[in-house]
Amino acid sequence: MSTEVTYVYQSIAQAVLDHEIDTMFGLMGDANLFMVDHYVRHCGGEFIPVAIEGSSVMMALAYSKVSGKIGVATVTHGPALTNCITALVEGARANMPMILLAGDTPVSDTQNLQNIDQRELIKTTGAGFVQIRSPETVAQDMANAFYRAAAEKRPVVVNMPADYMWKEVQHQKISYPVFDAASMVPEGDDFDNAIGMIASARRPIILAGGGAIDAKESIVKLADRLEAPLATTLKAKGMFNDHPFNMDIFGTLSTPQAYELIAQSDCIICFGTSLHHFTTDRGKLVKDKNIVQINNEITEISKNIHPTVALTADAQLTADNIVYWLDEAEIPPSLFTRELEPHSLKQHPLGTNSQQDGSYINYIEALEKLERALPENRVLTTDGGRFMTEVWCRISAPDPQSFIVTAHFGSIGLGVQAAIGASLAVSDRPVVVFSGDGGFMMGGINEFNTAVRLKRDLIVIVCNDSAYGAEHIQFVDRQMDPGLTQFEWPSFAETATALGGQGVLVKSENDLDLAIAAIEKREKPILIELCLDPNDVPRMRV
Secondary structure (H helix, E strand, O other): OOOOEEEHHHHHHHHHHHOOOOEEEEOOOOOOHHHHHHHHHOOOOEEEEOOOHHHHHHHHHHHHHHHOOOEEEEEOOOHHHHOOHHHHHHHHHOOOOEEEEEEEOOOOOOOOOOOOOHHHHHHOOOOEEEEOOOHHHHHHHHHHHHHHHHHHOOEEEEEEEHHHOOOEEEOOOOOOOOOOOOOOOOOOHHHHHHHHHHHHOOOEEEEEOHHHHHHHHHHHHHHHHHOOOEEEOHHHOOOOOOOOOEEEEOOOOOOHHHHHHHHHOOEEEEEOOOOOHHHHOOOOOOOOOEEEEEEOOHHHOOOOOOOOEEEEOOHHHHHHHHHHHHHHOOOOOOOHHHHOOOOOOOOOOOOOOOOOOOOOOOHHHHHHHHHHHOOOOOEEEEOOOOOHHHHHHHOOOOOHHHEEEOOOOOOOOOHHHHHHHHHHHOOOOOEEEEEEHHHHHHHHHHHHHHHHHOOOOEEEEEEEOOEOHHHHHHHHHOOOOOHHHEOOOOOHHHHHHHOOOEEEEEOOHHHHHHHHHHHHOOOOOEEEEEEOOOOOOOOOOO
16 A cells, blocks of 8 residues: 555546546546546546537446446536436446546535535436545545446446545555356256246247347357347347347347247247347237246346246356256257248348439438448447437447447437547447437537547448438328428538538438548548438338
């Protein structure tokens, strides 16, 4: 333990580095500026200044997802923290860990305009809250915050009282291990029942969710043993890319072929998923089937539907154990995949070729062409909006860790920020982000210049239908004038160029070819603006 006397703000900065985090996102204010300065000038950390505080949370969340470390952001007090609320809810609902270091108003300054009860505010988001209790407990409180973020898989806000910052302390290097070794091998009647259902199934399907990503090899081994096709939830997109009987996303986002196959199945073996109603198509796809649900979080079992049998157990150990007992009992394979053509379940229909007058590009055709042209080693990010489900279906990601969804709270305007955070975690790979026009105006335009300043390899594709699409559909469905949902935005391509990047406007197939050529030769953040007919964009598949 070091006996060198330091100040509290220095101890906080050092504690971040003690947890091997060398990148911090945020905005400085009077309650956190000395901590940030010490982190950069004396700890050797990199500070990424954002345009608006909530962006720092989204960047840290994406950094966590892609790097596997705990992303860290920092803001000052008052409105700086309230600007982070939407992003904190997104992170909490996505079960993504990160740390937000929030400075706080001096207790004695009761008339400070930026005073707010931080604990009560954060409670509403679902994030955790850690109070720095005293100057003497700084290192312990910081270590506890990092532990809780990792163990609880959610954002944790650390309250840093401004009163403490210039108090002298002796810094201690403290970190707490997270005990996450695989455990809980199932046994007993429930396991016996599950084995019986699986052994007797003639058309089984294996479904893997975000909680089973680390169990890929064991789940594939089970699928091959059963001769059963594989599918994933949205969160696990890309998990089985290289498997010949990969169905890709299960549920409302399935291809017609895969959806029909699911309807024909008699048993679905579900690893690490809560079976959201998008996954089950509001129960239609699990009706009259045996459902075996395996999840190591008891709160996720029966959360959305009641399975036939459930096992509170580790995905990898359970898959291995099922294979063992199938072999012991000499259970023959189902032969289900022998009815299928390899790689036949992932192709979504191209749709009809709509006649374009040179003002718009056909959205589906553009996505199909971009899928072939975008860098293969990409990280894929999407903002929220009507456009997003077709991107999820038609644009691939190399693996689940390279796929970031920002729609857990139903918000728009979070995608570009997440893309920048991901790019800081994988500096040698391009990051592709799809955004709608409304979402880009709400949040992306604020941070595109951040990507330019940081020289990120960022490919932004704005799906511009000059409307808030979900609302536009509702007016049209009721044969009402959708004019209130439509906007005359500035040219996003020209704006991107003005902000220091490269913008390309796409209204025709020839324009799209030029955009693809520009992507291949990019030397700075690039924005491709797809001009879309608001009456010709497919509905969300949810």
